[in-house]
Amino acid sequence: MSESMKHTSQQFDEDLKRLKESLLLMGGMIESMLKETSDALVGHQSEIARRVIERDNDLDQLEKKVDEQAIQILALRQPAAQDLRFVTASMKICTDLERMGDIIVNICERLVELAKFAPPKSYNDLPKMMKKTGEMITHSIDAFVNLSLDIATDVLRADDEIDELFRRIWEELLQMMKQNPSVLEAGIKLLFIAKHLERLADHSTNIAEQVIFTVKGLDVRHTGHPRPTP
Numbered sequence: 001m002s003e004s005m006k007h008t009s010q011q012f013d014e015d016l017k018r019l020k021e022s023l024l025l026m027g028g029m030i031e032s033m034l035k036e037t038s039d040a041l042v043g044h045q046s047e048i049a050r051r052v053i054e055r056d057n058d059l060d061q062l063e064k065k066v067d068e069q070a071i072q073i074l075a076l077r078q079p080a081a082q083d084l085r086f087v088t089a090s091m092k093i094c095t096d097l098e099r100m101g102d103i104i105v106n107i108c109e110r111l112v113e114l115a116k117f118a119p120p121k122s123y124n125d126l127p128k129m130m131k132k133t134g135e136m137i138t139h140s141i142d143a144f145v146n147l148s149l150d151i152a153t154d155v156l157r158a159d160d161e162i163d164e165l166f167r168r169i170w171e172e173l174l175q176m177m178k179q180n181p182s183v184l185e186a187g188i189k190l191l192f193i194a195k196h197l198e199r200l201a202d203h204s205t206n207i208a209e210q211v212i213f214t215v216k217g218l219d220v221r222h223t224g225h226p227r228p229t230p
Helices: 003-043 046-054 056-077 081-114 125-146 149-179 181-216
Strands: none
Touching: 003 046, 003 056, 003 081, 003 125, 046 056, 046 081, 056 081, 081 181, 125 149, 125 181, 149 181
16 A cells, blocks of 8 residues: 555545544433433423533534534545445434434423422432433443443333333323323423433443444334344
């Protein structure tokens, strides 16, 4: 290989590394925002929720950066095979992460609104659902970092547990509101939060699917998430 080709190859590797680092920064920000949101939920701290809302603009700027990096790689490097799949998957993952940020902001907005209500006595599964959703997000990012089929598959399986928690929370809150109509408004806001958490889990699933696509070239969307063969 000539020196110029080696140099071009090294530049390409550096471009891919920077793209991954930008996505990891987005992922880390999402994890941090959800952790603070969980603290706001458990501690009924609306000020924490407001701080999370203010961080959304930083995430939007990172989304633009990732898009610019990916487009530049596609235009200048013309990647092929797994590298091409990695770049295109990165753009989709970036979109999922940005939407996660929007959803977390929506959760925090509901938490700020809930501050004027006395905390309902019964929604035990909601903090658990938020914790499990956070674990899904972390694992989906880990799957991307390590391009791990095993971790990605675990994320897909975890989505069923989130769906079950959502069903239980829905039933629990509906029962609570029937028994005590005075908590109706607060209960509806909690239902919205649970639905938002379910959507976060769905976006984590999307990231795991993109990892499988990057590694194996398999599109497992809308297929019941079969385990990819080694």
